[in-house]
Structures are given as C-alpha cells and as structure tokens.
Amino acid sequence: MDADGRDVAGARHTFRWGQWAARVVVLVVAAMIVHFLVTNPNFEWGTVWAWFRAPSIGRALWTTLWLAAVSMVLGTLLGVFLAVARMSANRLLNGLAGVYIWFFRGTPLLVQLIFWFNLAALLPQIGIGVPFGGPKLVSWSTNDLITPLTAAILGLALNEAAYMAEVIRGGLLSVDPGQREAARAFGMSSGRALRRVVLPQAMRAIIPPTGNQLISMVKATSQVSVIAMADLLYTVQSVYNRTFETIPLLIVAVLWYLIVTSVLNVVQAFIEDHYARGERGTTGLPAMVRRRLRGRRGAGRAGAPVTTIEQGDRA
Amino acid sequence: MSQTGTTTRAGTTADHPVVCARGVRKSFGDLQVLKGIDLDVRRGEVVVVLGPSGSGKSTLLRCINHLEVMDAGWITVDGVQIGYESRGGRLFHARDSVIARQRQRVGMVFQQFNLFGHMTVLENLIEAPVGLHGVPRDEAVRRARRLLAQVGLEGREDSYPRQLSGGQQQRVAIARALAIEPDLLLFDEPTSALDPELVGEVLGTMRELAAAGYTMVVVTHEISFAREAADTVVFMDDGVIVEQGPPEDVLGNPQEERTKAFLQRFL
Numbered sequence: 203m204d205a206d207g208r209d210v211a212g213a214r215h216t217f218r219w220g221q222w223a224a225r226v227v228v229l230v231v232a233a234m235i236v237h238f239l240v241t242n243p244n245f246e247w248g249t250v251w252a253w254f255r256a257p258s259i260g261r262a263l264w265t266t267l268w269l270a271a272v273s274m275v276l277g278t279l280l281g282v283f284l285a286v287a288r289m290s291a292n293r294l295l296n297g298l299a300g301v302y303i304w305f306f307r308g309t310p311l312l313v314q315l316i317f318w319f320n321l322a323a324l325l326p327q328i329g330i331g332v333p334f335g336g337p338k339l340v341s342w343s344t345n346d347l348i349t350p351l352t353a354a355i356l357g358l359a360l361n362e363a364a365y366m367a368e369v370i371r372g373g374l375l376s377v378d379p380g381q382r383e384a385a386r387a388f389g390m391s392s393g394r395a396l397r398r399v400v401l402p403q404a405m406r407a408i409i410p411p412t413g414n415q416l417i418s419m420v421k422a423t424s425q426v427s428v429i430a431m432a433d434l435l436y437t438v439q440s441v442y443n444r445t446f447e448t449i450p451l452l453i454v455a456v457l458w459y460l461i462v463t464s465v466l467n468v469v470q471a472f473i474e475d476h477y478a479r480g481e482r483g484t485t486g487l488p489a490m491v492r493r494r495l496r497g498r499r500g501a502g503r504a505g506a507p508v509t510t511i512e513q514g515d516r517a
Numbered sequence: 518m519s520q521t522g523t524t525t526r527a528g529t530t531a532d533h534p535v536v537c538a539r540g541v542r543k544s545f546g547d548l549q550v551l552k553g554i555d556l557d558v559r560r561g562e563v564v565v566v567l568g569p570s571g572s573g574k575s576t577l578l579r580c581i582n583h584l585e586v587m588d589a590g591w592i593t594v595d596g597v598q599i600g601y602e603s604r605g606g607r608l609f610h611a612r613d614s615v616i617a618r619q620r621q622r623v624g625m626v627f628q629q630f631n632l633f634g635h636m637t638v639l640e641n642l643i644e645a646p647v648g649l650h651g652v653p654r655d656e657a658v659r660r661a662r663r664l665l666a667q668v669g670l671e672g673r674e675d676s677y678p679r680q681l682s683g684g685q686q687q688r689v690a691i692a693r694a695l696a697i698e699p700d701l702l703l704f705d706e707p708t709s710a711l712d713p714e715l716v717g718e719v720l721g722t723m724r725e726l727a728a729a730g731y732t733m734v735v736v737t738h739e740i741s742f743a744r745e746a747a748d749t750v751v752f753m754d755d756g757v758i759v760e761q762g763p764p765e766d767v768l769g770n771p772q773e774e775r776t777k778a779f780l781q782r783f784l
Contacts, residue, residue, distance in 0.1 A: 384631035387582055388645045388697065389621035391614045398648065402635045479635065479677065 249450040253441065254457060262437030263458050269433060270420045273355055277362025277419075278412070284367030285374060286396065299367065306364035312425050315357035319429040321348050354426040358419065365415055373408035374400060405477040413470035417463045434458060533596075535560050535701050535732045536581060540590035543576055550576045552756035553590065558701075558734055563727045565743040565764075566736045568753035569779060574736045577753070578705050581734065582623045583616060594623060595700055621649055624694030628706040630686040632678035638665065638689050639674035642696045650697065657696070664692040668722050684715030688722050695726075702726065704735040740783050744768055752776045 239245065253259055287299035306314070322344035329341030348356075377400050385395035427436035434455055442451040536558035543551040550573045558564050566574045579585035581592055583600035591598055599619045602611045611619065632641050642661035646652040652660075665671050668688040678686050687707055694702055704723065708716045720742050727733060727746040737743070743750050743764055750767040752760045752775075760773045771777045 378629075378631075378634075380627060380629050380631040381633060383584060384625070384627060384633070386617070387584060387620060387623070387625040387627075388693075389617050389619075389623075389649050390645075391617040393613075394617075394648070398644065399633050403633075477635075 273358035281366025624699035
C-alpha cells in the first residue's frame, strides 16, 4: 500500500451523525403510523376487508378502469392530431389547435363534466342539416344522447386531449430535426415520416408524462361521481351514505386506487424500456427481466436464427 | 461495386444532364445566399463543390432535392422539377405526396449522418426500399447485406446507430443512400462531423462509389478528395460559382483570385 496514504482505494466514508439521526426519526414516525393504523378501532379493518372484496365495489372499479381507458385512448388519439396541427405550418390548423388547447386546459374538468351533462339545457336538439335554422336531415334529442356515460367520456376525453396534445408536441420537438429531414429526403411523405421515424423516437419523451396523465386520469374519473356515474368513488359514497361507515369505505377506495396506479407504474417501466432501444445503457429491472426471458427462449425468436447462422459461418 | 452508373431510366439518355440548374436564387431574410447559380451534372459525373463556409454550397445542394425551397430559377433532376408540377402549361407547388415520390431516386448523405436512431442498421437500410419502393423484404435484406459488405460493415446489421463510431455511422448512411438504387447521390459535408482519424474511411468509400460510376454531387472541405475523385470541381464564394472545371485546372491552375486565396489556406 501507499506509504503516504494517497491511494484512494483506502479512502473511507466519514460517519454522518445527521444521517443516522434522520433514519431513527423516520423509523419512529413510521412505527407511530403503523401503531395508529393497527390500534385505532375507527378504521374498522374488518369492514374494510369485507367491502374490499364486495362485488358491487368490483363492478364500480371496473367502471372506473374502462372509463379511464376509453377516455385515455380517445384523448390520446385526438391529442396526436392536435399536436401535429399545433406544429403544422398551416396557420388555420395551428390556430384551431391552439384555441382548443387554450379552452380545455383553461377550464376545470369538473365544470366541463357538469357542462356536458347539462348540454340539453343549452341545445335541446342535435341534428345534421342546413345551418342557421334551415331544414334538418336527421335530428336527435340531446337528452337521449347525453347520458352520464357519454357526458363522462366526452368530458374526460376532450379534456385529456388538450393535455396529451402538449405532451405529444413536447415529444415531437425532442426528436432531432435531422431525423425528419432524412426521412423526407428519402421520399417519405410527412405523414409517413411522422409515423415511421419521428413518433417512435418521440415515444421516449412522451411515455413518462403520459404515465402521469394516465394515473391522473384514473383519479380524475372520481369526478364523474358528480354526474351520477357509478364509478368507484360514487359507489363507495352511496354505500357509506347508507351505512355511515365513511372511513372504512374511503379506505377501500384509496386501496383500490393505489393498487391500480401501482400496476400502471410497473407497466410504464416496461413500455419505457421498450422505447429505449437504440439507446446505450438501458438498464433497470424490466430490461433485466426481458433479457432473462429472451435467454430462456433462445433462438425461438424471429430474427434470431439469422444471427446464429452468421456466427456459425464465422466459427 | 457491382452497380454501374450508366443505367438509364425512362426519358433520360446517357448524355442528358441528371441535374440541370439555371438561375437559382435563395435568400434567408435579407441575406442572399445563392445569387443565380447555373450548374449541370452529367450521368456518372462526380461534381465536388468547394468554397468557404457561408458560400451557399450546402444550400445549393439542399435546393436540388427541395429540402430548401429556392426563391427563383429552376432545377431539374432527371428532367423533373422536384417540388413542383406542371398542369396546363403552368407551374404549381406540388403536394406533399407528389414531392415525396419525386425524391425517391435521390440518395442523400448528411453531415450528422441522420440514421434513424430507433432502427437497427439493417432496418435503416431496408426502410425506404421496402416501405417506399415495394421491394420484397427478403430481397431488400439480401441487398442491404451486400451493401454493408461493400462499405466494410458486414456483421453489424443488428447494431443500433449509437453503438457505432461516427465513421461507421456515416458508412451505414452511405449504404442507406445506395439501397434505394439512386440516380443521384448528394453528400452534404459528409466528413465534417467526424474525428480526423475517421475521415479517411468515409472518403475511401466515397472514392469507390465515384469509381463505380455513380452520379454524385459532393459538398466538402476535403481538397484531396476533390483532386482525386472529382470529374468537375465547382468553387463557390458568396453565393456565386466563381470557377468550375476539371480538378487539375481549378485546383492546379486557378484563374480567379478568390479561388487562389481559398486554396492558399490549405497548402
């Protein structure tokens, strides 16, 4: 060893009293919380467990899930169009998308939901025909069209589209303009260049905030309870309005929301890993898991045999 | 290089110029970048465009395939004005899909390579042939492997661009440009972003293409490449072509003061 003690291999970490004190404090507080959760009879864990598995809560959870999924898909599709329009050189498209985003981001979701639900008060009939009071080809009663379900999907999807448009636009801007230029130079139309070259690379920047949006969406669906849509929160509320087991039922809702968002976090990690291909240094758990799976399946993968043959040739 | 540059397509003949530019003008705001350029590129000819930075040479190159929209004048590639279409004797700005089709036989190599980062080397090479030219996938793959061997990168087809050195990326980019069986190859400062020790491998590949008879327009700062590989050297300065001719004339015995001053800096 170095006699002067300069060799960094021998360097030690200073013992940090502050760090250890902080750890002790955190441990004590955590123990207090657990103690509170376990010993406070007002949580009524038995009731929580019973309702946690109740079929009515399961149906409500299902409503929440597919409402979030449908609204997210519709919102994302519309968001892609808005993002592309917002970035287009066409002033008309650009302006229209700008106004849309301005309006739907600028007003509370709750207000939009109530507004769509009460659309009939503003517009009793919806039809297709000659505008400005001309004859109608077909016409529907707004009250028939706008149910809690359609109002919820309209409200959530249209609102989501405004946010997703900005998320997607940010992703598209993160891709080197040279990529688009090369695609165009090789004879791709702008639509094809977007689909094949720009969007796939924008996904890396789009996925993390989209995960945020999806998790927000799952929770935002709770706002449809104001228009009598039987989602998780609405159902939980209607139960405790009857039984007065307010806290246990709210905990049931909290647990289910946490479970769903946790699963989404894991899914997001896998999707991020998929779109990280082409980048060096893609570590992280999903990458490890996928490599293991691939190793086990071996040459069964499409495309893998080619590599095998080549390596065989060289050997 | 098995491919020859003497193949002719419908409507063109061997002595008809591949590129024909007349009176090309282009400004960026108040700055006039091209002040009336006339240029012909014959089939199989290698034209090397030299000139100081800001002389307009890259802009001229990008006008050829309409990546840059010129203000006045015209350029034809194989008789087609890329970016425009004529209807009833009048010229219209072409629609996006038409422009895309007009560009499909022009290969381009960029300073920053611009390989598609999310695709493997092989996918980069077959993207245009399969997706745009309707070449069957297995045939495109076979051709791509042959091209990779030509540029000295066999066995790298499953690599992603970021896993390759700059010189290797640029050679893949050249192979990608060859994969579309181009009538014309455009090189926009292909070695300017490379470390000095990697310049040679790319220039070597380009020299082979020149010898194989490809029609090439090369914008570069590499005087040595111009001397060895060019049929015609074009010297540009301040938006005009100052001097053009065979390398032994323009480089060996320049007539214009500006050419002499530019070349002086490389001695």
